Structures are given as structure tokens and as C-alpha cells.
Amino acid sequence: MSRDMSYSGVMSRRNEIMKRAVGIDYDKFEGIGIAFDYEKMMRETGYTLEEMKRIQGSTGVGNTPLLELRNLTNLARKFSDEGKGARIFIKDEAANPSGSFKARRAANAVYHAKKHGYKGVIAATSGNYGAAVASQAAIHGLKCIIVQECYDSRGVGQPEIIEKARKCEAYGAEVVQLTVGPELFYTFLRLLEETGYFNASLYTPFGIAGVETLGYELSMEVREREGRDPDVVVCTNAGGGNLTGTARGLIKAGADNTLVVGASVNLKGLHMASDEQFNKKSFTTGHTGFGIPFATWPDRSDVPRSAARPLRYMDRYVTVNQGEVFYMTETLAQLEGLERGPAGNTSLAAAFSLAQELDEEKIIIVQETEYTGAGKHIQPQLSFARQNGIEIKFGDPREEIPGKTIILPEHPRLIKAIDLDLNKIRRSYIKNCLEINNINKVSEEDLEFLAVDTKSDIESVSRIIEELNINKL
Amino acid sequence: MRAKQGDWVNIYNTVLKPEERAPQVPQDTKKVSLETWVKGFIQHDAEIGDEVTIETITGRKVVGKLVEVNPSYSHSFGNTVPEVFKIGLQLKEILFGGEDHE
Numbered sequence: 021m022s023r024d025m026s027y028s029g030v031m032s033r034r035n036e037i038m039k040r041a042v043g044i045d046y047d048k049f050e051g052i053g054i055a056f057d058y059e060k061m062m063r064e065t066g067y068t069l070e071e072m073k074r075i076q077g078s079t080g081v082g083n084t085p086l087l088e089l090r091n092l093t094n095l096a097r098k099f100s101d102e103g104k105g106a107r108i109f110i111k112d113e114a115a116n117p118s119g120s121f122k123a124r125r126a127a128n129a130v131y132h133a134k135k136h137g138y139k140g141v142i143a144a145t146s147g148n149y150g151a152a153v154a155s156q157a158a159i160h161g162l163k164c165i166i167v168q169e170c171y172d173s174r175g176v177g178q179p180e181i182i183e184k185a186r187k188c189e190a191y192g193a194e195v196v197q198l199t200v201g202p203e204l205f206y207t208f209l210r211l212l213e214e215t216g217y218f219n220a221s222l223y224t225p226f227g228i229a230g231v232e233t234l235g236y237e238l239s240m241e242v243r244e245r246e247g248r249d250p251d252v253v254v255c256t257n258a259g260g261g262n263l264t265g266t267a268r269g270l271i272k273a274g275a276d277n278t279l280v281v282g283a284s285v286n287l288k289g290l291h292m293a294s295d296e297q298f299n300k301k302s303f304t305t306g307h308t309g310f311g312i313p314f315a316t317w318p319d320r321s322d323v324p325r326s327a328a329r330p331l332r333y334m335d336r337y338v339t340v341n342q343g344e345v346f347y348m349t350e351t352l353a354q355l356e357g358l359e360r361g362p363a364g365n366t367s368l369a370a371a372f373s374l375a376q377e378l379d380e381e382k383i384i385i386v387q388e389t390e391y392t393g394a395g396k397h398i399q400p401q402l403s404f405a406r407q408n409g410i411e412i413k414f415g416d417p418r419e420e421i422p423g424k425t426i427i428l429p430e431h432p433r434l435i436k437a438i439d440l441d442l443n444k445i446r447r448s449y450i451k452n453c454l455e456i457n458n459i460n461k462v463s464e465e466d467l468e469f470l471a472v473d474t475k476s477d478i479e480s481v482s483r484i485i486e487e488l489n490i491n492k493l
Numbered sequence: 494m495r496a497k498q499g500d501w502v503n504i505y506n507t508v509l510k511p512e513e514r515a516p517q518v519p520q521d522t523k524k525v526s527l528e529t530w531v532k533g534f535i536q537h538d539a540e541i542g543d544e545v546t547i548e549t550i551t552g553r554k555v556v557g558k559l560v561e562v563n564p565s566y567s568h569s570f571g572n573t574v575p576e577v578f579k580i581g582l583q584l585k586e587i588l589f590g591g592e593d594h595e
């Protein structure tokens with residue numbers, strides 16, 4: 021009997037394909053309404069911190085250098101009020117085997133796949149995660165397929181993504197490339213069904229828990245060197261996993277007073293599934309086009325319940341513009357002698373601005389860097405933008421219009437992290453929870469869940485729900 | 494161009510035609526097909542444009558239209574954007590104060 025391989029046919033088998041490809045019965049953690057037991061899911065399906073350190077350590081992942089950026093700190097102090105200008109440190113995650121912090125996520129996922137007898141792993145990603153999964157699969161002797169959204173309908177690919185494809189192939193992976201569109205998921209499901217491989221999703225408990233070691237490590241390192249916890253940790257935010265895992269690691273280290281700040285590149289106005297706009301952006305990850313939708317509806321991912329829940333851990337959420345991130349990428353090279361990839365420097369640009377608000381004895385951590393190279397570098401990314409009709413100039417970065425201009429700050433004092441209204445984002449998440457679950461009456465359990473899942477309180481959640489005209493049970 | 498059995502090639506498939514695209518897709522994307530490419534070793538001699546079978550690096554057999562023989566990486570550091578060179582000069586001037594440190 022032949023299976024229905026049409027779009028609707030495959031999509032209707034989504035749950036059974038996923039269950040086999042992830043090996044988690046998500047129903048076990050579900051409540052009746054909106055709520056589900058997140059901590060139980062993380063506990064029963066993830067790994068302990070000690071296990072993760074061992075798993076990652078055995079493949080050379082983790083224990084990356086924590087570097088103090090003294091010149092950058094001095095530069096920030098030039099524009100700070102007297103006594104302000106926190107010390108800026110960076111966790112050089114580019115030192116991981118595949119060149120980014122994603123190695124931590126992949127190490128756990130691929131270890132888990134191997135342990136459970138899968139012959140291969142598949143991941144849908146156009147980011148550094150592909151190379152991370154491919155690298156880990158190489159170590160464990162598993163086959164690997166990476167599914168990438170790469171080209172527009174003219175067949176023009178983002179240089180950054182093409183480079184990532186090359187890197188996956190360098191580790192022995194098969195790379196399936198597609199044009200723009202969310203139906204990539206259909207190809208992904210077909211491949212899972214055809215091969216029986218493990219879905220090394222970015223959003224499983226294994227993947228997210230893998231980042232906990234990053235938060236834990238940096239907290240321990242700062243304590244050892246400075247005798248205290250970091251004051252602020254800035255995480256580049258897209259799907260939310262980086263921030264979630266890091267924050268959980270900080271909590272496990274007991275760094276309860278450390279503020280966790282999310283930072284995304286501002287791509288306001290560009291539609292992520294638009295064929296025409298695909299090559300008008302100069303960042304393919306770490307931007308608001310992923311950051312906002314995943315914060316306001318984390319369960320949009322490729323697993324039924326995402327383990328990445330950024331609103332649960334975020335104290336502040338800021339944006340920086342493309343021109344500012346490129347400028348900071350060049351600054352890191354020119355003042356600190358560290359040539360790294362642009363996307364990973366989103367949180368660096370934010371930290372440079374945030375440091376100026378903080379007292380000078382405070383410590384602010386940028387928790388990642390990523391590798392750089394052909395295609396994935398300030399020069400080719402700006403060159404590609406110029407070819408696509410984007411105007412590049414020096415000026416006030418606040419005047420940048422995504423898709424039309426990239427404005428490099430004419431002076432570094434113009435670099436400013438702009439706060440997003442977290443309450444607005446929380447409200448939008450709660451609204452999505454009610455609408456998507458088709459909830460008319462909210463139970464006490466749901467209220468408690470929403471309060472924790474938005475890092476707020478029952479009163480605030482209740483007020484939002486009242487405003488949304490829903491009757492409380 | 495001709496591909497010989499065993500050559501490393503790139504093949505093409507249309508996944509969804511414009512009318513088959515998902516409802517949530519924006520209008521401009523709905524006007525075009527969802528397309529895919531995958532590379533592998535070709536199983537038989539063929540011409541560009543032929544429907545061919547390849548074996549991918551993971552051992553999958555995939556059928557599709559032959560579009561490229563010996564596909565190569567051509568991404569680079571792009572055409573130099575000279576503005577970038579001004580950034581370091583400005584930063585050093587602000588931080589170290591120019592001539593004193595030359």
C-alpha cells in the first residue's frame with residue numbers, strides 16, 4: 021500500500037512522524053487547557069548538568085575561553101557618565117568544534133540519537149546548528165541530513181547560508197536546499213519518514229538543556245576570577261533556545277540575581293516567508309523575524325512543545341540595528357583582535373550600549389561568538405546587501421530601514437540598544453495561548469502556568485486576560 | 494554538458510507548485526514554486542536537463558532534473574565595501590588619541 025505523499029497527506033501524519041523521530045511522548049506532560057508541565061518534561065527527557073558536561077566534554081565541546089574586552093570597555097566608558105561603564109566580557113563560543121555555541125545543543129541531541137539506536141540525524145536549519153549537528157554526527161558515526169531554506173525564486177542564495185551548507189558538507193552531511201517558505205517542514209517530514217532518522221530539533225529538551233552548561237560555565241568562571249556572579253548576561257535571541265538554556269544554567273549555578281537580556285537584530289517590516297524580501301535582509305538569524313514570533317508563540321516549532329521558552333527567563337528584550345552589529349563586528353576585530361561572525365555579535369552590540377548604563381564595577385557578559393569565513397563575514401554580507409539594492413552609509417543607526425538601508429553608526433556613541441515592551445510581548449503570548457488552544461475559561465492551573473511562562477505574576481496575567489475579555493473560571 | 498556515471502552532480506525538483514502552496518504564505522511567495530536541490534553521485538550517463546537518479550552522501554537514491562555537473566562553492570568575501578576600513582581608524586583615534594600612539 022502506498023502512502024499519501026501529498027502535502028496534506030504528509031502533514032496529517034505529522035504527529036506520528038514526530039513521535040517516532042523524537043522519541044518523546046509529549047502527551048505525558050500536557051494539562052487540560054493551556055498548561056503543560058515544562059519542568060517535568062525537562063527532567064524526564066533531558067539530561068542532568070553533570071551528564072551533559074560529560075557528554076559535551078567527550079567531544080571537545082564547552083569550556084570555551086571567557087575573555088575580558090578591555091579596549092571595548094574603555095571605549096564604552098568614553099561615552100558613559102562618571103562612574104559608569106561596566107566591564108564587558110565575551111564567551112568565545114567560536115572555539116567549539118563546529119565554531120559556535122550550537123555544538124552544545126547538537127552534542128546532546130546526537131548523543132541521544134546514538135544511544136537510542138537511530139542510524140542518522142536530521143535537522144531543519146539554515147544556521148550554525150546544521151554544522152554543529154553534522155560535526156557531532158561525524159564524531160558518533162551517524163548519518164546526517166540538514167534541510168536549509170537557502171534561495172529565493174531567482175536561485176540567489178544568502179552567502180551566509182551557502183557557507184553554512186559548505187561547512188555541513190565538510191563534516192560529511194547531506195544538505196537539502198530549498199527556496200523560501202514554511203513548507204520546508206513538508207520536505208523535512210518526508211525525509212524523517214523516508215529515513216527513520218532522529219529529528220535533532222533545536223527545540224527538544226536535549227537541545228535546550230545542552231545550553232545550560234554555557235550559563236553554568238560562565239557563572240562559575242566569573243566567580244572564580246572575580247569572586248561574584250555576573251550582573252548582566254546578554255543573549256542573542258532568535259528561537260529562544262540560547263537564552264532559555266543559558267538562563268537555566270545560571271539558575272542551576274545559583275546566580276539568581278544575574279539579569280538575563282535578550283538581543284535581536286531589528287528587521288521590522290520584513291516578512292520572513294517573503295520570496296522578494298528574503299535577500300533584502302543581511303542577517304539570517306538572531307533577528308526579530310524569529311525572535312518576536314517565537315517569544316509570542318514558542319510552540320510554533322517543529323516539536324509539539326518547545327523546550328525553548330524565552331519569556332520564562334527574559335528580564336529585558338532589546339533590539340539593535342544591522343548597521344550597529346556590523347560596526348561592532350569590525351570593532352571586535354580592530355580593538356580586540358578577534359575576527360568573528362556578525363550574527364553572533366548581536367548581543368555584543370547590545371552589551372556595548374547596556375554597559376554604559378551600568379556602574380563601572382559591574383560585569384556584563386556577551387555569551388557567544390561564532391566562526392567567520394567566506395560568505396559569513398562583514399565584507400560579503402555588506403557586499404551582498406549592496407548588490408541587492410540596499411543603501412549602505414554612515415549616519416544615525418536609528419534612521420535605518422530594514423530592507424532599504426544599512427546605517428553604520430557615524431560615531432560609536434550612537435550605538436543604542438532599544439528596549440522592546442516586554443509586557444506587550446507577554447500579552448501577545450497570552451492571547452495566542454487562548455486563541456490557539458480555543459480557551460474560553462481559564463483555570464487556576466492555566467493562570468499559574470502563564471505567570472511562570474511569562475516571568476510575571478498571577479495578577480498581571482489575570483489583568484491581561486480580563487482585558488482580552490475572557491471569563492475566569 | 495554531459496555527466497558520466499559516478500560524477501558529482503546537483504539535481505533539482507519542484508516540491509510544490511504555486512497553486513499548492515500553504516495558505517499562510519505571503520502573496521509574492523505564492524506566485525512561485527517551492528523548489529529544492531540536492532547533490533550526489535549520478536547513477537548513469539546523462540545530459541543537463543535529463544531526469545536522473547543520484548545517490549546522495551547518506552546513500553539515498555533521489556530522482557530529479559540534472560542541473561549542474563561538479564557543483565562548486567563560489568561564495569567569497571564579495572566585492573570590497575571600503576566603508577569598513579574607516580571604522581578601525583575612527584575607533585583607534587577615539588580610544589588611543591591618534592599620533593601619540595603611532
